[in-house]
Amino acid sequence: NADKAMYLAKGQGKNNYQFYVHEDESILSRKIKLERGLKRALVNKELELHYQPKVVLNSGDIYGVEALLRWNHPELGRIPPTEFIPIAEEIGMIIPIGKWVLEEACIQNKIWQDLGIKIMMNVNISSIQFEDSHFVDKVKIALAASQMPPKYLGLEITESVMQNINRTYAILEELKAVGVKVAIDDFGTGYSSLSVLNNLPIDLVKIDKSFVNEILTNSNTASLVKTMVQMGENIDFDLVAEGIEEQEQVAFLVGNGCKFGQGYFFSPPLPVSEVESLLIGKVEKT
Ligand code: C2E
Ligand code: MG
Ligand code: MG
Numbered sequence: 001n002a003d004k005a006m007y008l009a010k011g012q013g014k015n016n017y018q019f020y021v022h023e024d025e026s027i028l029s030r031k032i033k034l035e036r037g038l039k040r041a042l043v044n045k046e047l048e049l050h051y052q053p054k055v056v057l058n059s060g061d062i063y064g065v066e067a068l069l070r071w072n073h074p075e076l077g078r079i080p081p082t083e084f085i086p087i088a089e090e091i092g093m094i095i096p097i098g099k100w101v102l103e104e105a106c107i108q109n110k111i112w113q114d115l116g117i118k119i120m121m122n123v124n125i126s127s128i129q130f131e132d133s134h135f136v137d138k139v140k141i142a143l144a145a146s147q148m149p150p151k152y153l154g155l156e157i158t159e160s161v162m163q164n165i166n167r168t169y170a171i172l173e174e175l176k177a178v179g180v181k182v183a184i185d186d187f188g189t190g191y192s193s194l195s196v197l198n199n200l201p202i203d204l205v206k207i208d209k210s211f212v213n214e215i216l217t218n219s220n221t222a223s224l225v226k227t228m229v230q231m232g233e234n235i236d237f238d239l240v241a242e243g244i245e246e247q248e249q250v251a252f253l254v255g256n257g258c259k260f261g262q263g264y265f266f267s268p269p270l271p272v273s274e275v276e277s278l279l280i281g282k283v284e285k286t
């Protein structure tokens with residue numbers, strides 16, 4: 001296939017050859033298209049938030065949602081966030097896009113609050129946003145503009161912010177003063193140790209789906225998850241298991257003291273109107 005991927009084109013002059021590497025070229029042009037696209041995605045209103053329910057595991061009750069960004073590129077179609085978020089981070093567009101996500105999520109939650117649907121709204125925060133010196137101000141602005149009560153906003157940050165532990169501590173204290181909740185996302189995939197959590201004002205830890213995937217089949221993973229739950233009890237943070245796809249995983253988690261979760265077993269991320277009917281259904285029941 002190397003032959004297929006690469007060919008040599010003769011240019012104008014005798015010794016003037018140009019190399020084309022087909023696959024690399026198409027990856028590169030896709031990346032350039034995505035970079036260009038990201039610069040106008042906000043203005044062109046191509047971005048949308050979907051919301052995945054977060055549930056109390058032993059009852060299935062929805063107590064919150066996580067906002068997940070969706071991008072419909074006019075030419076390339078739906079681009080997964082795992083592809084476009086890193087590019088947005090690279091070109092700095094994650095700053096305005098992340099600000100929009102925060103504002104949009106707060107406005108949406110305020111609409112739900114006014115309908116009597118009092119739920120948590122979790123928003124993913126890139127470490128680039130977290131490092132922005134105006135980050136806490138942007139959180140305050142999103143709350144003030146929407147009039148959403150701060151205690152219903154959760155910020156999901158990743159272990160990568162642990163690199164600058166002193167600054168992270170200071171920002172977390174500021175966020176605590178604002179009244180928002182903070183979660184460590186994808187816990188266990190980075191290089192931070194459990195002990196780091198002991199020294200940080202964290203409300204929640206999300207057990208990464210790669211662990212949840214293995215709790216029934218890998219006894220090491222199962223004991224690691226048990227350890228995380230015990231640690232959470234000792235130093236007072238809640239655990240949320242992500243990526244739950246099976247009933248048996250729910251049973252294991254509930255049996256081992258993990259109270260909260262999310263995953264396709266309960267619901268995939270859904271557009272506003274669809275998640276709203278789920279939420280209204282839930283409010284009418286209770
Ligand atoms: P994340 O924050 O860890 O979000 C969880 C991801 O797992 C989501 O993927 C969700 O759709 C997916 N998921 C949920 N339940 C299941 C399940 O049962 N099985 C499996 N296999 N997957 C499940 P998504 O929406 O593609 O987002 C991927 C990542 O992109 C997120 O991981 C987050 O790191 C990032 N992301 C998404 N939206 C934003 C955003 O607004 N801002 C930032 N900075 N990052 C975002
Ligand atoms: Mg998340
Ligand atoms: Mg996660």
Ligand code: MG
Nearest residue numbers: 186208209242
């Ligand atoms: Mg994850």
